[in-house]
Amino acid sequence: xxxxxxxxxxxxxxxxxxxxxxxxxxxxxxxxxxxxxxxxxxxxxxxxxxxxxxxxxxxxxxxxxxxxxxxxxxxxxxxxxxxxxxxxxxxxxxxxxxxxxxxxxxxxxxxxxxxxxxxxxxxxxxxxxxxxxxxxxxxxxxxxxxxxxxxxxxxxxxxxxxxxxxxxxxxxxxxxxxxxxxxxxxxxxxxxxxxxxxxxxxxxxxxxxxxxxxxxxxxxxxxxxxxxxxxxxxxxxxxxxxxxxxxxxxxxxxxxxxxxxxxxxxxxxxxxxxxxxxxxxxxxxxxxxxxxxxxxxxxxxxxxxxxxxxxxxxxxxxxxxxxxxxxxxxxxxxxxxxxxxxxxxxxxxxxxxxxxxxxxxxxxxxxxxxxxxxxxxxxxxxxxxxxxxxxxxxxxxxxxxxxxxxxxxxxxxxxxxxxxxxxxxxxxxxxxxxxxxxxxxxxxxxxxxxxxxxxxxxxxxxxxxxxxxxxxxxxxxxxxxxxxxxxxxxxxxxxxxxxxxxxxxxxxxxxxxxxxxxxxxxxxxxxxxxxxxxxxxxxxxxxxxxxxx
Amino acid sequence: xxxxxxxxxxxxxxxxxxxxxxxxxxxxxxxxxxxxxxxxxxxxxxxxxxxxxxxxxxxxxxxxxxxxxxxxxxxxxxxxxxxxxxxxxxxxxxxxxxxxxxxxxxxxxxxxxxxxxxxxxxxxxxxxxxxxxxxxxxxxxxxxxxxxxxxxxxxxxxxxxxxxxxxxxxxxxxxxxxxxxxxxxxxxxxxxxxxxxxxxxxxxxxxxxxxxxxxxxxxxxxxxxxxxxxxxxxxxxxxxxxxxxxxxxxxxxxxxxxxxxxxxxxxxxx
Numbered sequence: 100x101x102x103x104x105x106x107x108x109x110x111x112x113x114x115x116x117x118x119x120x121x122x123x124x125x126x127x128x129x130x131x132x133x134x135x136x137x138x139x140x141x142x143x144x145x146x147x148x149x150x151x152x153x154x155x156x157x158x159x160x161x162x163x164x165x166x167x168x169x170x171x172x173x174x175x176x177x178x179x180x181x182x183x184x185x186x187x188x189x190x191x192x193x194x195x196x197x198x199x200x201x202x203x204x205x206x207x208x209x210x211x212x213x214x215x216x217x218x219x220x221x222x223x224x225x226x227x228x229x230x231x232x233x234x235x236x237x238x239x240x241x242x243x244x245x246x247x248x249x250x251x252x253x254x255x256x257x258x259x260x261x262x263x264x265x266x267x268x269x270x271x272x273x274x275x276x277x278x279x280x281x282x283x284x285x286x287x288x289x290x291x292x293x294x295x296x297x298x299x300x301x302x303x304x305x306x307x308x309x310x311x312x313x314x315x316x317x318x319x320x321x322x323x324x325x326x327x328x329x330x331x332x333x334x335x336x337x338x339x340x341x342x343x344x345x346x347x348x349x350x351x352x353x354x355x356x357x358x359x360x361x362x363x364x365x366x367x368x369x370x371x372x373x374x375x376x377x378x379x380x381x382x383x384x385x386x387x388x389x390x391x392x393x394x395x396x397x398x399x400x401x402x403x404x405x406x407x408x409x410x411x412x413x414x415x416x417x418x419x420x421x422x423x424x425x426x427x428x429x430x431x432x433x434x435x436x437x438x439x440x441x442x443x444x445x446x447x448x449x450x451x452x453x454x455x456x457x458x459x460x461x462x463x464x465x466x467x468x469x470x471x472x473x474x475x476x477x478x479x480x481x482x483x484x485x486x487x488x489x490x491x492x493x494x495x496x497x498x499x500x501x502x503x504x505x506x507x508x509x510x511x512x513x514x515x516x517x518x519x520x521x522x523x524x525x526x527x528x529x530x531x532x533x534x535x536x537x538x539x540x541x542x543x544x545x546x547x548x549x550x551x552x553x554x555x556x557x558x559x560x561x562x563x564x565x566x567x568x569x570x571x572x573x574x575x576x577x578x579x580x581x582x583x584x585x586x587x588x589x590x591x592x593x594x595x596x597x598x599x600x601x602x603x604x605x606x607x608x609x610x611x612x613x614x615x616x617x618x619x620x621x622x623x624x625x626x627x628x629x630x631x632x633x634x635x636x637x638x639x640x641x642x643x644x645x646x647x648x
Numbered sequence: 649x650x651x652x653x654x655x656x657x658x659x660x661x662x663x664x665x666x667x668x669x670x671x672x673x674x675x676x677x678x679x680x681x682x683x684x685x686x687x688x689x690x691x692x693x694x695x696x697x698x699x700x701x702x703x704x705x706x707x708x709x710x711x712x713x714x715x716x717x718x719x720x721x722x723x724x725x726x727x728x729x730x731x732x733x734x735x736x737x738x739x740x741x742x743x744x745x746x747x748x749x750x751x752x753x754x755x756x757x758x759x760x761x762x763x764x765x766x767x768x769x770x771x772x773x774x775x776x777x778x779x780x781x782x783x784x785x786x787x788x789x790x791x792x793x794x795x796x797x798x799x800x801x802x803x804x805x806x807x808x809x810x811x812x813x814x815x816x817x818x819x820x821x822x823x824x825x826x827x828x829x830x831x832x833x834x835x836x837x838x839x840x841x842x843x844x845x846x847x848x849x850x851x852x853x854x855x856x857x858x859x860x861x862x863x864x865x866x867x868x869x870x871x872x873x874x875x876x877x878x879x880x881x882x883x884x885x886x887x888x889x890x891x892x893x894x895x896x897x898x899x900x901x902x903x904x905x906x907x908x909x910x911x912x913x914x915x916x917x918x
Binding site for chain 1: 697700701703724728733734737738742745748749753758759760763766781797841
């Protein structure tokens, strides 16, 4: 065929992909979601830039101090958090991460090496890499200001460390995406992830409890942890620099070699996944045991709840069925208890915050429960995906759909409040009647405010939740920013009210203030609910476009 | 005189500069099996979205069963069933839960919703795996479920956007049987499809939209006669098959000017 001259050149293909990536970036700036979304992007970009530059300066100063003081191995104190951030930020802050779906590239005649290069280079263009790169640069500058002769070596070690971080993040990404591709493994992974997050939350309080210098437990922990951290990448990188700084270049090279070995092992693990992807593996949602037929069963009657119309009850039932099939959501029910446990840790003079003020255990747990619910409330239709078309085409006023969802979420909150009450009573002591009532009054204020803003944002800035992908956005940036602002205001007002009541030693004062605020909150909620039909009609195009992707 | 099932006047939809649907005047009588055809990007899905409330028209009016769509939207929606482009399914429900849910949303009582759910699952051969979630269904099973959901409340008009796309012959047979039963019971079906053979076999009336404008509308015989008359007057290519009826595909290609000239061929393909 004319014009088709043998194999396409890898360089040409990479250039074409780079160009597409650039075009995608430029088009992503042309948001069609409105001025607010653009504003939130600018704010978030500024925050990331400030964090990157500020962190680089701070880490540079710390690196200068450690090297100047002859404690170069202490660089590990910076490399560890940097390492953890690099690996966990993409998971924790998926709203700020846009990833390239490289499976689309498989249709082109790319050879395997080009495919790997694309995955590594274009997959790594995310905030964590940019921030990590900036901070490593800061550390390199700090080291060289303290000891200029260390510059080439430190730059080389930290470059290898940076590449290793990119590879490891990609490797984790590729494997996690594999596990998330199927519902069962996805649920298992979510449970493990949840437990890991809970584990991290425990680190601080445990350190606080056992972390006195004089504590034998700390010394024992340090003695055991120190050799372990030294054989892991951040410790090795710090040691590699320290050994050369201390005039032992041979040992420095050995450390760098070890870092290289890590890189090769990670690359190998990544390669297993990439090769499978390159061969066009099919990670379908279909259960492997789907061939085995279930026993035929009769159809159950739908729910019936007094005082609620059929459609509202149907939406409520549907929401509960969705929630019951989401392991992570079920786990969040017990998270507030973990938080109470964490805040309650402490001994001797360093009693935990909630041991010093056990009456606050109940309100603190309820606040946390409310915070967890914002995930559901602020992107009401995200999990429905294409189902939004059904809501729009059905003969039900949209406000009834939203009301059904809100009632489901409030039922979860009510259940959470009961769980927290039991937990706080067992861990500390049952809250006094005045505190319990003030807390419930606070919920009566905070819940409708969150629901009102959540309903508005769910229609204004919806985001389809992709259960089978990793690192894709679960909420729009606008939603993240506004929900953050709302929590600051709501919890700020709550804390100020409680503080005022404690100052005057009159808890009922807080109840009164909260009830007044609750009236304002309910008024706002009902105003938004009344406008929901009009808003949904006006936004139906955006809703279907965004959620039916 | 009975009001038409679907009537639009000057229906127009713009997306910025692009006019996706322009001044469309549709008339579909009650009880018709109506095929809505057009090349890719002609405006079929946009029209069906407007007719089902998924998209607002920029201008024009729509009447469904004599009801003004904008003013009586909820009442109109109660009378129609829809299988939109994306099927509008809830992936984390089982088939039975989904149909039950849809039935309740359309105002059926619990008992009726459950009874019809069971019947529909049996009819669509989806009852064998009651615990399977919709997200785990194959594409064909999802299409069947979407159609079951669209008919559970016994709609007077059914809007189907590409109902046979990605469906195997067995499932397609089930769907066709169901649609013909609905027509026999007096329902109106408005269907878009690229499979012209199916449209020709099922539909009594057809409209063709091209570049956002309605270019033909009527019974198959009327469209055939129209093309033949145009051929006779030299408005469309005249080489009509002698002593043989024009197929819908031929009518369609002649109406939208789909046959390529030699100059339009790709030079590098030789």
